[in-house]
Amino acid sequence: MNDEEKYIARTERMLTRWSGQRLPVTRKQTTEGDVMRHTPPAVGELDVESGQYLEPARPLPILASCDVLVVGAGPAGLSAALAAKRAGADTIILERFGCFGGVITTVGMETLAWYRYEGTVEGEGIGIEMERIAAQMGGSIKWPYNDSQCLDADFFKVVADRLITEAGVRPILHCMAVDVIFEEGSNRLKGIITESKSGRQVVLAKRIIDCTGDADIAHLAGASYRKTPKDKMLGVTTVFNASGVDKQKFLQYTEDQPATYADWSRTWDQETTGKEDALRSPYLDKEFDTARELGVIPAHTTNLGGSWSALTEAGEATNLNLAHLSGFDCTDVMDLTKAEMQGRQEALYALMALKKVVPGFENAKLRNFGMTLGTRDSRKIIGRYNLSSEDVRNQAKFEDSVGIFPEFIDGYNVLILPTTGRYFEVPYGCMVPLEVDNLLVAGRCVAGDMVSHAAMRNMMACTVTGQGAGVAAAVSLQQGQSTAEVDLRAIQAELERQGVRLH
Numbered sequence: 001m002n003d004e005e006k007y008i009a010r011t012e013r014m015l016t017r018w019s020g021q022r023l024p025v026t027r028k029q030t031t032e033g034d035v036m037r038h039t040p041p042a043v044g045e046l047d048v049e050s051g052q053y054l055e056p057a058r059p060l061p062i063l064a065s066c067d068v069l070v071v072g073a074g075p076a077g078l079s080a081a082l083a084a085k086r087a088g089a090d091t092i093i094l095e096r097f098g099c100f101g102g103v104i105t106t107v108g109m110e111t112l113a114w115y116r117y118e119g120t121v122e123g124e125g126i127g128i129e130m131e132r133i134a135a136q137m138g139g140s141i142k143w144p145y146n147d148s149q150c151l152d153a154d155f156f157k158v159v160a161d162r163l164i165t166e167a168g169v170r171p172i173l174h175c176m177a178v179d180v181i182f183e184e185g186s187n188r189l190k191g192i193i194t195e196s197k198s199g200r201q202v203v204l205a206k207r208i209i210d211c212t213g214d215a216d217i218a219h220l221a222g223a224s225y226r227k228t229p230k231d232k233m234l235g236v237t238t239v240f241n242a243s244g245v246d247k248q249k250f251l252q253y254t255e256d257q258p259a260t261y262a263d264w265s266r267t268w269d270q271e272t273t274g275k276e277d278a279l280r281s282p283y284l285d286k287e288f289d290t291a292r293e294l295g296v297i298p299a300h301t302t303n304l305g306g307s308w309s310a311l312t313e314a315g316e317a318t319n320l321n322l323a324h325l326s327g328f329d330c331t332d333v334m335d336l337t338k339a340e341m342q343g344r345q346e347a348l349y350a351l352m353a354l355k356k357v358v359p360g361f362e363n364a365k366l367r368n369f370g371m372t373l374g375t376r377d378s379r380k381i382i383g384r385y386n387l388s389s390e391d392v393r394n395q396a397k398f399e400d401s402v403g404i405f406p407e408f409i410d411g412y413n414v415l416i417l418p419t420t421g422r423y424f425e426v427p428y429g430c431m432v433p434l435e436v437d438n439l440l441v442a443g444r445c446v447a448g449d450m451v452s453h454a455a456m457r458n459m460m461a462c463t464v465t466g467q468g469a470g471v472a473a474a475v476s477l478q479q480g481q482s483t484a485e486v487d488l489r490a491i492q493a494e495l496e497r498q499g500v501r502l503h
């Protein structure tokens with residue numbers, strides 16, 4: 001057999017093994033390709049004094065057009081895209097990274113529903129569906145202290161690929177939304193401007209759903225928003241995964257030294273309802289005090305402390321959420337730069353401490369950091385309705401409910417777990433920006449105060465607003481109404497058809 005024949009035989013064997021079917025293989029002719037040259041932009045005006053560059057105008061190619069454009073593919077974006085498509089709209093999902101899943105896949109946060117201790121009442125809908133399908137595909141592990149699932153962050157990329165493909169949503173990856181296009185003389189958006197390896201391009205859409213986490217589109221479109229003052233913003237974290245962990249030895253340690261939610265108060269000056277305090281929590285913090293006392297890590301690492309989650313038979317401890325850095329605004333590129341670099345350093349200090357102090361971690365090594373730093377807090381839009389602390393603590397009910405979320409609050413020193421079956425309704429109004437007509441905002445940047453954000457930022461809550469916004473965008477289009485005036489009964493009817501619990 002010559003080289004050519006060997007290549008074809010090898011490829012055929014590979015295809016047969018992977019796809020279960022034999023496909024014809026043709027050897028590609030090698031070519032150096034044509035010589036190409038891009039037309040560089042004209043020269044603009046540089047004003048060093050004001051620190052600005054006036055970019056010259058130039059034509060941009062249209063990459064795609066659709067009914068509903070979902071920008072950002074985290075828990076909110078995935079849910080919005082699937083819901084809009086299932087409600088009959090031609091839908092594009094556009095994401096700046098190379099995978100869907102947002103914080104799940106890019107940060108490595110696997111605990112989609114860890115709040116689900118006894119008594120939790122769930123909303124049903126796409127969030128629960130994602131958790132169930134990941135489990136069916138073998139892409140999750142039971143969370144240590146209840147029956148919720150830790151998603152395998154990398155595997156979830158494939159789960160999301162499958163959901164998007166099977167639904168017929170049109171995907172665009174590696175593409176960042178950088179600006180918006182308005183319809184002349186109106187407050188309606190016509191589309192967005194994107195940047196990618198293909199350059200600056202345009203995506204046109206009749207409805208846009210901002211699921212960027214940071215409300216990028218709302219911000220670019222001139223909608224009003226709030227940002228928590230930097231010194232009070234929830235911290236950022238570089239999540240990491242370790243290999244070489246002796247699972248049984250570590251689990252024995254956690255039985256011998258059981259941690260509870262009362263232990264969280266050592267790191268955060270925290271308010272609970274009392275019923276949370278005695279529940280077991282996969283939590284580590286005093287281990288870092290010991291490591292500091294032993295001189296294993298420097299004295300300034302007082303920000304270490306947090307949770308572990310999945311342990312595999314292969315000796316991996318994933319989703320190590322142990323280093324919290326504060327004082328960073330993740331809509332500022334220089335803050336992001338600093339936080340990324342400092343976050344990696346802190347995560348390594350955490351690992352050094354675990355290796356020295358925690359049984360089972362002696363031979364552990366860094367498997368990987370999350371693809372990106374994890375942001376908990378940035379812009380929150382001013383909406384037609386702004387959710388409040390009272391709403392999420394007191395089982396609020398809304399006529400325009402798009403779903404329910406259990407009474408789970410985690411942030412700004414409040415921890416309430418939904419162990420008594422309490423839940424609140426999520427109003428459509430918190431996704432409707434005041435100034436832009438055909439734009440909805442879903443996910444962690446919906447309208448509300450700090451404590452309501454501590455509920456709505458949770459991934460399952462983001463899937464509730466995502467699904468609500470997806471359906472609303474599709475319905476408003478079918479009915480020829482704006483997203484502000486759309487018939488709420490029609491939205492709720494479609495959400496119920498999709499299996500969502502509204503009240």
Ligand SMILES: Cc1cc2nc3c(=O)[nH]c(=O)nc-3n(C[C@H](O)[C@H](O)[C@H](O)COP(=O)(O)OP(=O)(O)OC[C@H]3O[C@@H](n4cnc5c(N)ncnc54)[C@H](O)[C@@H]3O)c2cc1C
Pocket residue numbers: 071072073074075076077094095096097101102103104106107109111112113114175176177178211212213214216236237239321373374375376442443444445457458459460462
């Ligand atoms: C370290 C950490 C730990 C957490 N732990 C938990 C937990 O245990 N349980 C829980 O429920 N929640 C947890 N959260 C909160 C939760 O993960 C997030 O609030 C949630 O993922 C937000 O979902 P989202 O869809 O709104 O945004 P994201 O998940 O942030 O997704 C936004 C997506 O939009 C993309 N994007 C952003 N800007 C653009 C743009 N301009 N153009 C194109 N794409 C863009 C991003 O790349 C990303 O994929 C945690 C968060 C962090 C950071």
